[in-house]
Amino acid sequence: MPDASPAKWHRAHTTWFFEQFVLGEHVEGYKPFHPDYAYLFNSYYVSAGPRHARAQRGHLTRPGAEDVTAYRRAVDAAMTTFLQTASEEKLRAIAPLMEVGFNHEQQHQELMLTDILHAFAQNPIPPAYDAAWHWPPAHRSGDAWATLTEGIHTIGHQDDSFHFDNEKPAHRALVGPVKLARNLVTNAEWFAFMNDGGYRKPTLWLMDGFAAVEREGWDAPGHWRNIDGEWHIMTLAGLVPAEPDAPVCHVSYYEADAFARWSGKHLPTEMEWEVAARAGLLNDAFGIVWQWTRSAYAPYPGYRAIEGALGEYNGKFMVNQYVLRGSSLATPEDHSRVTYRNFFYPHHRWQFTGLRLADYLA
Numbered sequence: 001m002p003d004a005s006p007a008k009w010h011r012a013h014t015t016w017f018f019e020q021f022v023l024g025e026h027v028e029g030y031k032p033f034h035p036d037y038a039y040l041f042n043s044y045y046v047s048a049g050p051r052h053a054r055a056q057r058g059h060l061t062r063p064g065a066e067d068v069t070a071y072r073r074a075v076d077a078a079m080t081t082f083l084q085t086a087s088e089e090k091l092r093a094i095a096p097l098m099e100v101g102f103n104h105e106q107q108h109q110e111l112m113l114t115d116i117l118h119a120f121a122q123n124p125i126p127p128a129y130d131a132a133w134h135w136p137p138a139h140r141s142g143d144a145w146a147t148l149t150e151g152i153h154t155i156g157h158q159d160d161s162f163h164f165d166n167e168k169p170a171h172r173a174l175v176g177p178v179k180l181a182r183n184l185v186t187n188a189e190w191f192a193f194m195n196d197g198g199y200r201k202p203t204l205w206l207m208d209g210f211a212a213v214e215r216e217g218w219d220a221p222g223h224w225r226n227i228d229g230e231w232h233i234m235t236l237a238g239l240v241p242a243e244p245d246a247p248v249c250h251v252s253y254y255e256a257d258a259f260a261r262w263s264g265k266h267l268p269t270e271m272e273w274e275v276a277a278r279a280g281l282l283n284d285a286f287g288i289v290w291q292w293t294r295s296a297y298a299p300y301p302g303y304r305a306i307e308g309a310l311g312e313y314n315g316k317f318m319v320n321q322y323v324l325r326g327s328s329l330a331t332p333e334d335h336s337r338v339t340y341r342n343f344f345y346p347h348h349r350w351q352f353t354g355l356r357l358a359d360y361l362a
Contacts, residue, residue, distance in 0.1 A: 002055035004115040004350065008068045009041065009057045011112075014105040015072045016041040018079055020048060021309070022101070026094060027082055033074050034063075044316075047309045099162050100310065106335040113236065113330040118350045121223045121234040128238035135235070135246050136329050139283040140183045145359070146281035148176040153275050156300055157339040166314040167339045169302045173271045177361040180268050180276045182283050184291070185259065185355050188244035190251075191231070193259050194220060204261045209254030212347050222250035222349040247354050249289050253322045253346035256292040256355040268358035270295040270323045270341065277325070277338050282356070286336045289354030290324040297321040297343040321345050328352035 005013075016037060023030045032038060040060065042051035052060070063071075083091070113129070120127050156170035157163040199219045202210045212218065220226070223234040224242065231242040233249070251259075260267050268276075270293040277285045285291075298318050305315030321343045327336035330352055344351060 001118065001350070003348065004118050005054070005057045005111070006060065007112050007116060008063075008065045009060065010108045010115070012037065012041040012063075012068045012071060013043055014101075014108050015068075015075045017101050017104055019075050020045075021097060022094060023075070023078055023082065026086075026090065027078070030078070033071050037063075037071065045309045045312050047312065097310070100164075100313070103162065103164070103335065104313075106332045109332055110328065110330040110335075114351050117223070117234065117236055120238075126234055126239040129236040131237055133235065133237040135243065136288050138184060138186075138245065138247050138288060140245075141283055144182060145179040146182050146276055146279075147179050147361070148272060148275055150174070150176040153271070155271050155274055155339075157337075163337070163339060164314055164341070165306055165311075166299070166303070166318075166341050169300055171301045175269075175271050175275050178268070178272055179359045179361060180272060180282065181265075181357040182281065183356065184247035184284050184289060185357065186244065187231075187242045187246050187248050189263075190221065190248040190259070191242075191244070193262050196262070198258060198262050201262075204258040206254060206257060206346075209252075209258060209346070212252070212254055218255070221248060221255065222252075224250070247284065247288050249352055249354050250349050251292075251353055251355065252349040253292050253344075255349070256353075257294070259355065260357055263357055265357040265359050267292055267294040267355060269293055270325055272358060273325045274338055285325075285338075286327045287331070287333075288329055289326070289352050290328050290342055291326045292353060292355045293323050293325055295323045297323050297341070317343065324353060 019032060020038065020042070024032070038048070039050060040052050040063075042048055043054070044051070086094075116129055120129060151174075152172050153175050154170050155173045157167040158170045198204060199213055205213065220231065221233075225232045225234065225239065227239075232239045233242050256267055273282075273285075273291065273293055276282050299315065303315070305311035306313075322345075324342040324344065325340070327340070328351070344353070
């Protein structure tokens with residue numbers, strides 16, 4: 001499908017990042033490994049040159065996986081030589097770029113799993129990526145709601161540790177009074193929504209959302225299959241029964257918003273989520289599903305994209321998308337933080353995406 005890429009493309013693209021922005025710009029006389037790879041494996045860096053269309057990546061029969069492995073090994077070797085021989089001044093200068101590259105690769109480690117799962121989910125005979133994989137255990141507390149009284153809070157990244165540019169500038173925002181659900185919405189709660197005709201009631205849906213329901217034939221979250229009247233979910237372990245107590249996964253913003261309306265609640269804003277998560281008030285804020293917020297992906301007050309090609313990393317996508325907070329079961333453990341702003345279009349649901357609810361107080 002247009003938004004997914006083959007595993008070999010992810011491996012080649014993260015290699016190209018270091019070849020393009022480190023070796024190509026900081027090693028005198030460096031010659032690219034292959035003259036066509038910049039075109040094939042550039043993603044969206046327009047200022048870095050023309051690129052193969054994203055929706056066509058799945059049709060790249062060549063180079064093959066072994067060719068990509070050779071590319072990675074060659075660039076790794078060139079990077080090793082460069083880092084061992086560069087001056088201290090040069091190393092200090094490129095350190096921020098290197099850190100972006102490492103975090104960029106972690107993002108693609110997660111995307112590889114989501115894209116592999118999506119491809120496997122299209123197979124009528126469901127394969128398993130890892131037969132031993134299982135859902136992370138969810139935590140639930142008897143006290144279902146965490147209350148945020150009205151107050152002004154600092155939102156965004158506040159120190160010099162690594163962060164993406166869209167997490168700054170830190171700024172002040174009025175939050176509350178509001179209650180946030182401590183627990184993620186579960187499959188059992190989603191069953192109730194489905195059984196009540198949630199996918200058939202246009203009054204619950206945004207116009208574009210219900211159009212997607214009708215166009216795509218949605219009657220359950222992504223990767224779900226009804227087998228003899230029982231719902232199953234395509235996971236990294238293959239097709240498994242939908243566990244009632246597990247957090248619901250693979251829902252779009254449209255579905256999350258409709259469920260919140262059906263519940264008589266709302267989705268939290270990203271500011272509310274950040275304040276509650278920073279205070280430790282949310283169960284499973286990290287490590288199971290990314291959580292949709294009702295916040296449009298927009299720049300923070302005073303935001304300016306960094307100069308150069310890396311300025312295209314986040315800023316140019318700040319339109320028509322929604323923010324997700326937290327992290328998922330596929331996110332590398334040291335890649336998440338309370339200020340991280342993930343973002344996707346409202347119809348996307350092939351990622352590990354779920355939700356928690358909010359309820360505004362009078």
